[in-house]
Amino acid sequence: MAKLSHELERFFFETEQPAHVKLADILLLAKERTFGFLLVILSLPSALPIPAPGYSVPFGILIFLLAIQMIAGSKTLWLPQKMINHPIKLETAQGVVKTGIPWLRRIEAIARPRLSYICVTLPGRVVIGSAIALMAISMMIPIPGTNTLPAMGIFVTSFGLLEDDGAISLGGLVLCLMGAILTSSILIALMWGGSSILDYIKIWLGR
Known part of the structure; x- marks a missing residue:
């Protein structure tokens, strides 16, 4: 099975593509790895340290739908045709992929099938799906600060799912927890206009 970085590099840079591409076209690369593959692709733009305006909300919706289907134990995915057939500029997609490939290769270098029960059993997929659903909402x-870390959590967790690497998925779940704390902290600070969760943690640790 070809590595995801190789598949994306071949699709976007080694074969001729039209001026606009669609998620439906990229999805053909997934083969039997549909859920993990698509979750990685959808979270990648927001997880990278580059501006990705306009992608967090629509991709977040798609990620949420996928997560709910994982929780329900679905073996096949369903997504709105209008959204997966929405055209994306080839130059924009190539820019995201070019920036993301080095990060993909770093994770691929350490990824291998281990603790696979976390990724393939229903309880494990329910936990992963629940975490991803919460991060998709974030x-x-x-609001600035509620997108990048949650997307990174989804990206790493889903990459473990893609490679049947439960250890990487567990690392991704830790990032999801950190993302949940950060988002909650930001929201509480905005609502109360005062201390955030992080401030309270610092005070508690100081005691």
Whole structure:
């Protein structure tokens, strides 16, 4: 099975593509790895340290739908045709992929099948799906700071799912927890206009 970085490099840079591409076209690369593959692709733009305006909300919606289907134990995915057939500029997609490939290769270098029961059993997929669903909601919040870390959590967790690497998925779940704390902290600070969760943690540790 070809590595994801190789598949994306071949698709976007080694074969001729039209001026606009669609998620439906990229999805053909997934083969039997549909859920993990698509979750990695959808979280990649927001997880990278580059501006990705306009992608967090629609991709967050798609990620949420996929997560709910994982929780329900679905073996095949369903997504709105209008969204997966929405055209994306080839130059924009190539820019994201070019930036993301080095990060993909770093994770691929350490990924291998281990603790696979976390990724393939229903309880494990329910936990992963629940964490991803919460992070997808965070991605959809139009407030700075609520997108990148949750998207990174989804990206790493889903990459473990893609490679049947439960250890990487567990690392991703830790990032999801950190993302949940950060998002909650930001929201509480905005609502109360005062201390955030992080401030309270610092005070508690100081005692």
